[in-house]
Amino acid sequence: MIHLDTWWMRWRKYCDFQWDKQAFPEHQHFINKLHQQNLKLSLWMQPYISIESELFETGKNLNYFVKRPDGSIYVIDYGLSLAPRPDGIIRTAGVQEGWNAPVAIIDLTNSVAYSWFQDLMRPVLREGVDVFKTDFGEDIPEDAVFCNGQSGQTMHNLYPLLYNKAVYEVIRQEKGYGLVWSRSGFAGSQRFPVCWSGDPAADWDSLAATIRGGLSLGMSGIPFWSHDIGGYRGMPSAELYVRWAQFGLFCSHSRLHGDSPREPWYFGEKVLSIFKKYVRLRYQFFPYLYSTACESIRSGLPVIRAMPLAFPDDSNVYDKDLQFLFGPLLLVAPVYRPDHRRTVYLPSGRWIDFFTLKEYQGPLNLDLKVSLGRLPIFIRSGAILPMMRQTERIPDQLIDPLILQIYPGKFSLVFNEDEGITQFRIQENADSVTFFITARVKRSFVLRFMKVNRPHRILIMVNGKKVALSTHEVIQFKKYLQVKMPRLSKAVIKIKFN
Template identity: 45%
Template sequence: MQRTTVVGVADYAYTSDSVTLDCCIDDEFTATDWKYRENANEGAGGRTVPVTLEFYNPSTFRFEFRANPEVGATETLNDLNEAAIRDDIELDVTETNGELRVETSALRVVIGLEEWSFAVTEPDGTILFEEQREDIDVHGDLRVEPLGFSEVVDDAGPDKVATTGTALDLAPDEGVYGLGEKFVEFNKRGREITSWTVEPYGTETENSYKNVPFHLSTRGYGLLVDTTNKVEYDLGKTTTASATINVHDDTFAFVFFCDPSFKEILQEYTVMSGRVDMPPKWSFGVWMSRLGYESREHLEEITAELRDREIPCDVVHLDPFWMRDFRSCDLEWDTNQFPDPEGMIEKLREEGFHLSLWEHPYVPVGSTAFEEGREGGYFVTDGTGSPYVMDNLCQGDYRGAIVDFTHPDAVEWWKDKHRRLVEMGVDVFKTDYGEGIPADAAFANGLTGKPMHNFYPFLYNEAVYEAIADVNGRDEALVWGRSAWIGNQRFPMYWGGDAQTSFSGMASALRGGLSLSLSGFPFWSHDIGGFRGTPSEEVYVRWSQFGLLSSHARCHGTTPREPWAFGEEAVRIFKKFARLRYRLLSYLYSYAAAARETGLPVVRPLVLEYQNDPSVSDVDLQYLLGEELLVAPVFDESGRVDIYLPDGDDWADYWTGERYDGGQTLRREVPLDQMPLFVRAESVLPLHESSQTVEEGTPDEVTLRVTPAARGDTQTSFDFYDEDCDEFVDVGCSILEGEIDISIDSGERTQIFQVKIVDVERVPDAVRTNGANCEHVDGAPGEGKWSYDAEAETVHVNPR
């Protein structure tokens, strides 16, 4: 492949919010002859190529380089809302000593004119982002390829652009995070990563179902590569001094977000790419599934057992067997195996269960649905106008065609099939697959599978999500998707695919999820126990503990995943953690409501909350559930686990109350029925009674568990989501010089709360609620009263 590189700038122009550069190129560029020439284009036919910078606000801009400018600007398929992040801006553009400086109040872009260079700095000159042109070997040759394009020759014919891209300088201590659901190390530095959606047949490689070409750097920026084509990253693997990004397209574009805080970047990125809708509350309950329940009788045996054993559960799922043999996916019931589906669904509802159905976007040859789709032109074609029929496409390894979601009539046809099922009472669809789009396929919008391959999961999940919303409303809409791309977070939610039934599979599920959390997805789940085969009792139990403290919780696999399949001890432990999950539902739901407004994830890697603690940069086997709870799953049959408690906060063991300083590693050997769980000191944790199913509405009684600071005064609060009022209630606690002040900014809603303050070493001098003194009593406090348990060192307050 031949590489052509930008070497200088022939001319430029600018407006109040953009800069256009007319760039010189040289197809014989090397480090040893890197110098500006008056006519740098002699070897490239004298042509120039454009680079544009468009600023959306003082800290965010879009960079675009076009190798074939004659064809016009490339229209991105990504549905990005630039208007949502635009703000007034006036660029300060100056030229000095062969450099162009483009400055805002938040950053400075420095561009070499005579000798091309590109850097983004803070206003004081501290480098945030810099193109790499100094990573050379002993011969003076560049190890990486800076801004430019590569061409290939087809059949000894003319050259054509194959890729565009650039190289970036990597700081010695720079960490790189995100890039979608990647099952490898959480910190991607040192890895090669490809953003190309595939069926990875496991979760042990960097191949994944959910690719998002967006990453965060510890240098203080986020970068979204704005394309739907394949993106290839080398993040310090070939050379530790450099990273490269190459796009399989003739346009290389990215959006640059500048901020030292990962949280701030994620919030702006999700404003642009789309904020999540609030999932229905019942979705936060336990889901029970396997591949699969093959009949109505089988399903009802499972639901009866769940209720008999008092195992909390809200959703049951049917995999492909709900449809007839060789008819996956025509979305028609097999009424022999599932007679009277309407009656079955009604019975499930009466027992407190919601129903999920499996699907994929492929329609089997020989079905009535295939004939309808062929006649209507609803399928992706092979370029001749015929449906692109493939072997082993559909579940069951038979032939099928692919629904074309760029064809408006095809979308409506597919939605109609779903709307009928939703009207029957189906609540959610497991939108499986979506990764198998051939690069040479032809779509109704005139594009091939090359740019559509990665984008297809967005259109697929959008169609199904909207079909549910059409019937049930957006508040009740939900998919359980496997494949995803930029913006798919708008249609919650997604699970991690086919993990191995092993501790390695469990670890990869967590790594993939944490990576997705830093890619704009607030909710994710995984198959408790792993997918293929039968996990050991230890793997199942440990995975249950982790899974039941994820944003969403589903048991699933090719063999039974109901806890009684693993013995009575497994049932006992499963119930213990399921009940804990249901006690925490108001906590989880508060963070879900916050995600709707902030885009921040419910399950958080430690680096998101403790970015200034260098010890958390590579921690990917523990996580934060919200901000208040630290979870450390056990990944070893022996029960051994190392737990790092982040610096900057103190921590209390959730189970025992024992206190620990932050910034240390604990080494534990944990019995099978336990999992390390810690509460951040100086925090408020809302809890309520467990139940067999998720109860709609704000609970009648919520206990606010306050963990004071280990030393000194306490000032803490929590934004509690009051579902009935659809608003946040600021609940706070101040402990100052032996006096406790509780604030509950909820007007007449104060009566739903009780307060439990732990680790209070002596009787308080006074307790007040919203400024009013509470009366001290012995025993259980009545309304407006408080008591002190000296043995437990706990204050109980009834602020009603």
């Protein structure tokens, strides 16, 4: 996804949905070229109309704007009219320096204005734009008067909800799917995903605050959330950028964005190499992430889960606000300090270091010194982790083969995808491990039995019938036993240890 912030429109005329012809003389060709490269396009927007835009007079004459108590249009200064266009210096803008002119607020309680607002977006969406980043919406003066008779005081929280609802609806009407990239919201915003954190500073305290903010939002009923990797305001150091990226790539959505360069190659070869490692891992985790997202839709559980939400009966987790579960299986502990140190709390049970396979028995506090290239990730004992091969694009079709990393223990997993539900189950005994597959669709599997490196015998049954081991590729690696299974929908694999 490529995103364009305010610059796609004419300076000081936000937001009238008119392309800046000097900056984008052939914007349709630009959109088409992105789509030819299998890229999507997101554009910035807000629910305000600049008083310097031609649309201001239209909205004024049609009575589409929020009013003052005396009946005049409520024109406000806000973040973009008070700040200059970004030049690396934080200051108040002069009269003609503002990023935008003062604005009027579209009255979205007026059903005709609501439809007018949606119609402004349709031509851009029909040109091929895929989604809008719905910025602002919170700048509602307390004494403002709305068409429905309510004041700004009572509409302050409701207004951004109406705003994102309007944009979500028109995108669904025009594109066949509903999606926004929103900042402001209220109770009910989970119906109009996705949400992002706003504009944190590029410093270590803001990284920690962003982690806490995302976990808090998840406990408030918002399952899909992200943030600006590296922070938005200011230039992050290479080390901060890596640590923020490691965290950001283990959220439901990931975005590189700021008021200065955020492309990973800008920070040097070492940073680029680490960044690629975690991007590739995120793509390999896509089946697990997508299944978790499906679960989130049904249950309301967020993708990144605060420790008290995941372990409500463990009083030790109530102050652990800088680590989380990524889905139901992976405990992630981002490094949020420049000294490479952090403490990780592992709740009761067996936990396995994702990278080294070292086992730990919780409850346990680990004091770690973490190299820049490492993100502390621990997986539950008995976990069944769906993965896929390395790829540069998310596949549109059934993931085949599906890779399963199976960790010692007893566990069951309901794997969700568009094609239906697949159930996996593992049973571990003193002398054997048994794994069960029950699926609605046929596909091939690559099973990786982690930490299985003892002498063994393998029994495979497909659809209730024993099959010859010669029909499957079995390879013993140092850290796991791999079994490749041909296309099937039901199987039992039993590994007996000598």
